Amino acid sequence: MLSNQVIETMLERKSIRQYKDESPSDEVVKTIVRAGQQAPFASQLCSLLLSRSREKNPLGAPLLFTLCVDFHKLELIMARRNWKMVTNDLSLLIFGIQDASLMAENMVIAGESLGLGSCFLGDAPYKAAQIAREYKLPKRVFPLVQLAMGYPAESPPPRPRYPMEFVLFEGEYPKFSEETIKEAMRQMDDGYLAQDYYRKADYMIPLEGGRPEEFTFDNYGWTEHISRKWGQWFPSPQDLLKQLAECGFRIGS
Amino acid sequence: MLSNQVIETMLERKSIRQYKDESPSDEVVKTIVRAGQQAPFASQLCSLLLSRSREKNPLGAPLLFTLCVDFHKLELIMARRNWKMVTNDLSLLIFGIQDASLMAENMVIAGESLGLGSCFLGDAPYKAAQIAREYKLPKRVFPLVQLAMGYPAESPPPRPRYPMEFVLFEGEYPKFSEETIKEAMRQMDDGYLAQDYYRKADYMIPLEGGRPEEFTFDNYGWTEHISRKWGQWFPSPQDLLKQLAECGFRIGS
Numbered sequence: 067m068l069s070n071q072v073i074e075t076m077l078e079r080k081s082i083r084q085y086k087d088e089s090p091s092d093e094v095v096k097t098i099v100r101a102g103q104q105a106p107f108a109s110q111l112c113s114l115l116l117s118r119s120r121e122k123n124p125l126g127a128p129l130l131f132t133l134c135v136d137f138h139k140l141e142l143i144m145a146r147r148n149w150k151m152v153t154n155d156l157s158l159l160i161f162g163i164q165d166a167s168l169m170a171e172n173m174v175i176a177g178e179s180l181g182l183g184s185c186f187l188g189d190a191p192y193k194a195a196q197i198a199r200e201y202k203l204p205k206r207v208f209p210l211v212q213l214a215m216g217y218p219a220e221s222p223p224p225r226p227r228y229p230m231e232f233v234l235f236e237g238e239y240p241k242f243s244e245e246t247i248k249e250a251m252r253q254m255d256d257g258y259l260a261q262d263y264y265r266k267a268d269y270m271i272p273l274e275g276g277r278p279e280e281f282t283f284d285n286y287g288w289t290e291h292i293s294r295k296w297g298q299w300f301p302s303p304q305d306l307l308k309q310l311a312e313c314g315f316r317i318g319s
Numbered sequence: 320m321l322s323n324q325v326i327e328t329m330l331e332r333k334s335i336r337q338y339k340d341e342s343p344s345d346e347v348v349k350t351i352v353r354a355g356q357q358a359p360f361a362s363q364l365c366s367l368l369l370s371r372s373r374e375k376n377p378l379g380a381p382l383l384f385t386l387c388v389d390f391h392k393l394e395l396i397m398a399r400r401n402w403k404m405v406t407n408d409l410s411l412l413i414f415g416i417q418d419a420s421l422m423a424e425n426m427v428i429a430g431e432s433l434g435l436g437s438c439f440l441g442d443a444p445y446k447a448a449q450i451a452r453e454y455k456l457p458k459r460v461f462p463l464v465q466l467a468m469g470y471p472a473e474s475p476p477p478r479p480r481y482p483m484e485f486v487l488f489e490g491e492y493p494k495f496s497e498e499t500i501k502e503a504m505r506q507m508d509d510g511y512l513a514q515d516y517y518r519k520a521d522y523m524i525p526l527e528g529g530r531p532e533e534f535t536f537d538n539y540g541w542t543e544h545i546s547r548k549w550g551q552w553f554p555s556p557q558d559l560l561k562q563l564a565e566c567g568f569r570i571g572s
Contacts, residue, residue: 068350071324072432076354076425097321099487101329103480105424106439109545110481116489139485140549142500143542149550156556156570158549160444163413164464167420168427171358172329175428179325186359191413202491211417227356228363232392234352236369238455247395289396292362296393296411297402303409303570317409317556317570 075179080224082183085216089118089128094180098215101176102169111135111162112169115201115209124187127214132190132197133170135162137206137315155315159208166210173213183218186211192300194309205314226257226288255287264291274298328432333477335436338469342371342381347433351468354429355422364388364415365422368454368462377440380467385443385450386423388415390459390568408568412461419463426466436471439464447562458567479510479541508540517544527551 099114115132117123123130137158141151174184190197190209197209227233232242232250240246264270265283271294273279281290300306310317352367368385370376376383390411394404427437443450443462450462480486485495485503493499517523518536524547526532534543553559563570 067353068346068433070432072328073350073354073429075325076429077357079357079359081359093321096483097326099483100320101326103483103486104330104332104477106332106334106427108441109549110486112486113492114487115492116487118489139495139503140545142495143504144546144550146500146504147542147546149546151549152551153549153553154556154559157444157553157559160416160463160559161441163416164420164441167417168424170417171421171424172428174359174421175425176326176329179323180321188361188414188417191410201488204492204494207492210413224357230349230352230356233356233363233365234367234369235454236371239366239368239457239460241457242392242395247399250392251396251399289400292393293397293400293402296362296404296406297397298405300406300410303407306407306410306413 071179072175075175078224079174079178080222081185082216082218082220082222083125083185084219085125085127085183085214086219087120087128088217090182090216094182095129097180098173098176098182102173105165105168105172107165107168108161109140110165111137111140111158112166113139113207114169115197123214124212125185125214127185128216129214131170131173131213131215132201132209133166133211133213134203135159135166135208135210137162138204141206156317159315159317162208163210170211170213173215177215181217182215184213184215186213191306191309195312198313203313208310208313208315223261225261225263226254229253251289255289258288258291259285263288271295271298324432325428328428331477332427332431333475334438335469335471335473335475336378336438337472338378338380338436338467339472340373340381341470343433343435343469347435348382350433351426351429351435355426358418358421358425360418360421361414362393363418364390364393364411365419366392366460367422368450376467377465378438378467380438381469382467384426384466384468385454385462386419386464386466387456388412388419388461388463390415391457394459409570412568412570415461416463423464423466426468430468434470435468437466437468439466444559444562448565451566456566461563461566461568476514478514478516479507482506504542508542511541511544512538516541524548524551
């Protein structure tokens with residue numbers, strides 16, 4: 067492994083959920099946003115909403131950025147060039163999510179390099195209409211993800227990841243051996259258990275439908291956690307489609 | 320604006336489309352992928368395909384990464400925990416695109432810090448079934464975007480971006496004045512024209528439906544370019560939905 071300040075900053079990054087009182091200066095905020103803006107983009111399909119209200123922000127964070135996929139600005143510009151939007155919303159959304167995420171990751175790493183910690187909050191799409199009212203969003207702007215930021219008041223270790231052999235495939239996608247799958251699970255579960263992650267967070271995803279709890283914080287690991295999430299949540303896309311529709315996005319039709 | 324090596328690296332980044340013959344070493348590749356892996360993630364819903372065939376890779380790049388949204392690995396793990404996937408594909412896709420893009424941006428900036436240039440190729444979703452055959456992808460793996468990488472054989476300047484007032488909105492989303500929109504357009508168009516971007520690329524998006532060409536490289540700027548793209552391309556989502564379906568994804572139903 068090679069190393070330098072950029073790569074070290076990336077490898078040291080972890081979610082921060084406790085923040086100091088100190089508010090980052092305007093100069094810090096602008097530097098982070100500017101670094102975000104310079105991310106590669108398809109069509110700059112992203113807007114950032116900022117709240118500095120610690121009382122209202124999740125985790126009591128001094129900064130809360132809401133990253134939105136924004137077709138509104140593009141359509142304003144196209145109108146001034148005598149063009150009308152023709153592309154379907156699903157295609158636009160796939161590009162817009164990429165634009166917003168590339169920008170978000172630059173902001174995370176730029177923030178880290180300036181001593182700030184951050185945490186993504188993934189539920190914005192499911193409360194998009196509410197966020198739209200709060201920030202007075204025009205139609206065609208969709209809140210994708212929120213990013214809390216501030217100076218860290220905790221110092222957890224970086225979190226485990228899959229072995230590289232479970233992520234990078236040269237030439238063709240392999241048929242995984244049972245051993246490879248088990249090893250990926252082991253690395254994630256042992257890693258999280260060694261950090262006592264869920265006990266410290268005091269959180270297990272509750273079992274639905276009367277399934278009896280058979281885990282304790284001694285054996286509840288990452289693979290059980292994500293299995294409960296994707297094995298129980300959001301069976302239907304209807305709510306999400308409704309949130310998208312309220313923001314003026316028509317998907318899949 | 321504050322600065323440091325991380326932020327400088329981000330601000331210097333631009334797409335590179337010409338590469339030296341030199342192939343990045345295995346150590347360089349692994350460092351870039353490892354930095355990518357440490358990006359924040361929802362559920363590690365990303366896999367990377369790598370091709371080192373300069374003959375086949377677009378732009379003759381020594382490295383071509385195809386970033387895929389991968390539910391297959393998650394489902395293999397869930398099965399071993401006695402869980403079945405319940406979450407709808409649209410929700411999963413929205414999280415998976417974010418996972419893959421956050422990872423991609425770390426790879427871009429880590430690569431840049433090691434002297435490599437890169438270029439995103441956005442058309443993977445529209446040839447997903449073909450890529451799936453080429454790399455023998457199982458169902459539930461969707462090629463999202465490709466990232467060409469190598470040592471740069473050109474040194475263009477960083478590209479213009481919108482003014483920050485057109486991107487960052489504190490408290491609420493503004494109603495833009497005509498002046499603000501025009502200034503954002505001016506900054507992008509004058510910026511690209513000053514760099515002679517489209518003349519050097521020798522590319523204007525052709526007009527469809529017999530519309531007469533009224534632009535030359537002296538006045539064809541970024542806003543005309545993106546207006547032609549989103550004003551002409553992909554009116555229907557059907558092809559994209561078909562590509563998704565062939566990869567085992569059902570969206571919006």
